[in-house]
Amino acid sequence: MKRKLGFFDAVMMGLSGSIGFEIFVLMDYAYFGLAGPSIILALLLGGLVNLLIMFSYCELSAAIPEVGGEYTYTKAAYGGLVAFVSGCLRWLASVFGASLAALAFARQLSYLFLRIAPVFEVFVSIQTPLIAVIVIIILTALDVKGAKKVGPMIVVTFLALFTIFLLSGLWHGLTPPDVVPKPLPQGLSGVFAATAYMFPMFFGMRALVAGAAQIRNAEKNIPRAIILSASLIVPLYISVAYVAVGVVPLGDFDEPFLNLAAENILPGVGGVLFAIAGMVASLSALGTSIAVQSSVARGMSRDGYLPKALLSVHRRYGTPYVATIAGSLFIIFLSAVGYVEFLGYAASFGSILVFALVNLSLLKLRKKKPYLKRAFKAPLYPFTPIAGVVMSFVLLVSPVFFGDVNAISALMSGLGLMGLVLLTYYLRMVGRHRVQVALGGISLVMGILTALLTYLIETEFLPITLSPGSLYILAFFSAISIVAGILNVTVRTPKIF
Amino acid sequence: MICVRISIKGARKILSTLVGTLQSTLGVLAVIFGYFLYSNLFGLRETSKVPAELLPFYMLILTVFGFFSIISGLFLLTESSVSP
Numbered sequence: 001m002k003r004k005l006g007f008f009d010a011v012m013m014g015l016s017g018s019i020g021f022e023i024f025v026l027m028d029y030a031y032f033g034l035a036g037p038s039i040i041l042a043l044l045l046g047g048l049v050n051l052l053i054m055f056s057y058c059e060l061s062a063a064i065p066e067v068g069g070e071y072t073y074t075k076a077a078y079g080g081l082v083a084f085v086s087g088c089l090r091w092l093a094s095v096f097g098a099s100l101a102a103l104a105f106a107r108q109l110s111y112l113f114l115r116i117a118p119v120f121e122v123f124v125s126i127q128t129p130l131i132a133v134i135v136i137i138i139l140t141a142l143d144v145k146g147a148k149k150v151g152p153m154i155v156v157t158f159l160a161l162f163t164i165f166l167l168s169g170l171w172h173g174l175t176p177p178d179v180v181p182k183p184l185p186q187g188l189s190g191v192f193a194a195t196a197y198m199f200p201m202f203f204g205m206r207a208l209v210a211g212a213a214q215i216r217n218a219e220k221n222i223p224r225a226i227i228l229s230a231s232l233i234v235p236l237y238i239s240v241a242y243v244a245v246g247v248v249p250l251g252d253f254d255e256p257f258l259n260l261a262a263e264n265i266l267p268g269v270g271g272v273l274f275a276i277a278g279m280v281a282s283l284s285a286l287g288t289s290i291a292v293q294s295s296v297a298r299g300m301s302r303d304g305y306l307p308k309a310l311l312s313v314h315r316r317y318g319t320p321y322v323a324t325i326a327g328s329l330f331i332i333f334l335s336a337v338g339y340v341e342f343l344g345y346a347a348s349f350g351s352i353l354v355f356a357l358v359n360l361s362l363l364k365l366r367k368k369k370p371y372l373k374r375a376f377k378a379p380l381y382p383f384t385p386i387a388g389v390v391m392s393f394v395l396l397v398s399p400v401f402f403g404d405v406n407a408i409s410a411l412m413s414g415l416g417l418m419g420l421v422l423l424t425y426y427l428r429m430v431g432r433h434r435v436q437v438a439l440g441g442i443s444l445v446m447g448i449l450t451a452l453l454t455y456l457i458e459t460e461f462l463p464i465t466l467s468p469g470s471l472y473i474l475a476f477f478s479a480i481s482i483v484a485g486i487l488n489v490t491v492r493t494p495k496i497f
Numbered sequence: 498m499i500c501v502r503i504s505i506k507g508a509r510k511i512l513s514t515l516v517g518t519l520q521s522t523l524g525v526l527a528v529i530f531g532y533f534l535y536s537n538l539f540g541l542r543e544t545s546k547v548p549a550e551l552l553p554f555y556m557l558i559l560t561v562f563g564f565f566s567i568i569s570g571l572f573l574l575t576e577s578s579v580s581p
Contacts, residue, residue, distance in 0.1 A: 432572075435572075436572045436576075439565070439568060439569045439572055440569070442565055442569070443520070443565065443566070443569040446562055446565060446566070450562075465546060476523075477523050477527075477566075480516060480519050480520050480523060481520065481566065481569075483512075483516050484516050484517065484520045484566075484569050484570065484573060485569070487509070487512065487513055487516060487573055488569060488572060488573065491576065
């Protein structure tokens, strides 16, 4: 691939990766449910943590300027299981992020209808998950067909929009927010929880690392572009939050937070502009996430961790349709659930764990390969990567200590999925034949237990009432499971010679 | 003798494909049923007379049995592509 992009292009890549739909959807719950006006502190903390983590990305991207990002770094440092885990986490974060983007689009569409056609708004707001699912299907079909995605020109439009918002807000007059959380120190847990929840607003910056192969003089330009992007994003977010908090009091509102703020500042037009911007950002993020998750899945399939079927390419369009559709099914399922707060935390936790692994990879590579050529070195080593790991851990657990049910659900789901990931890796290493025999045994036991259960219900030994149709289904299921179990257990051992 | 062996192999292949398809389908239906039960779509909880306190247990059983059935069925379906 030719390296055509310069420093300015790299900075735009970092900014376009960061400035996205997240600002339109994550600040709502962070402001109204977690930290109130202290979300300004939460954004500052998020920016500092992001900068620590980006130093590690800078060093690793300069030392290993290859396509693959986190997966490549963890593979170089640890190999095997850790690389597989980081790949899976990256995939999960993309899937959760895509679901969140789809729901964000549906919410902004609902708000748009509220402002321009209120008679349809009720229907649209009830059907938010359905709209999200429809959007995912359309974008998946476009991705399979190989349609071009919206380019980084969006970032210029958004910067202009936010500039208008800030200037209008200052002209409008604000109530200066009290950013110090009260009461101290208990209020700090809400700040940390909000930081964890809003963290997806920052980590789009690593899109810059993903595009390393296209950037000229990558060893120097990437670290500089990352630091400059990180330095620009934090003041922008804080300014937008400061103005929004200054015009929207705490309360129980149905409308999205930024749209409400924009409408207060620019009545009649502000909310609509932000709704359109939010919809465009959501669609762009959704399209990118569908492509990223398929790319990560194919990378792991290429390395033998996932089935080879994921590498299949469409005969007519030349696109990885199996990986795209498989991932999109997960995205549809998550979007259909419709829990924005749960998805926000889930997307955040997945990426925070990846960041922790990247920081650990930096520490490992400094020891394992001390003579690797590093055009950029993380300052204040080993403080920065260690601080990055510690802060990642703090951000993971603080919402749980805050008692946020959404965070607890997201963390438990994440741990369950990680268990599946580890099991998948183990099964891959053990070999097909042994796994098939083991599954045969499980299927056989399931069939026998179901048959026994059916018998006990039929003879009224158990106080459970089921219709005759349900009993026939149970009996059929047990018969199929028993036959499948026998077939799997009696599979022939593959000949080695 | 060789013809008998080949026909047994062929019969096993057909049976594996059939049973694998059925088991995977039943597994998918079990997971979907579990989701419908959780969301109480179409008033399924009332229709199935599932007591509220036993709902998590039903869901766990349906999900675990469902996923194991899907994977076991897929192994049978793909057996013909890897067997000599």
